[in-house]
Amino acid sequence: MTTMEHGEVAGDHLRAELRPKRFAAARFALDAALGGSFSVTVYDLVVSRLDTGAEVIRTPADVGNPHHLLGQVELDLERKTVAAFLEEWRPA
Numbered sequence: 001m002t003t004m005e006h007g008e009v010a011g012d013h014l015r016a017e018l019r020p021k022r023f024a025a026a027r028f029a030l031d032a033a034l035g036g037s038f039s040v041t042v043y044d045l046v047v048s049r050l051d052t053g054a055e056v057i058r059t060p061a062d063v064g065n066p067h068h069l070l071g072q073v074e075l076d077l078e079r080k081t082v083a084a085f086l087e088e089w090r091p092a
Contacts, residue, residue: 010085011077015050018043018066045069047089057090 021044043066047057061069076085 010080010082014047016047016073018070019046
């Protein structure tokens with residue numbers, strides 16, 4: 001059976017969003033003070049529960065375009081069960 005036959009896709013229980021990285025302003029200031037040679041991650045990708053708002057996953061969105069990463073995660077939320085989604089996206 002597919003996920004759609006059950007009607008229980010991860011997106012029924014979880015949501016994903018980009019949130020400014022904690023202490024982002026301080027990191028930018030430090031990067032500027034050191035000549036701007038470091039790669040500063042601006043966003044974290046955060047997956048949280050819809051019912052409680054509790055964070056399930058928080059990871060730096062520092063590979064490529066953060067908005068593209070968010071789109072990939074949102075697509076998986078629409079297509080996969082919670083278990084399958086977490087198996088793929090939760091850091092080991």
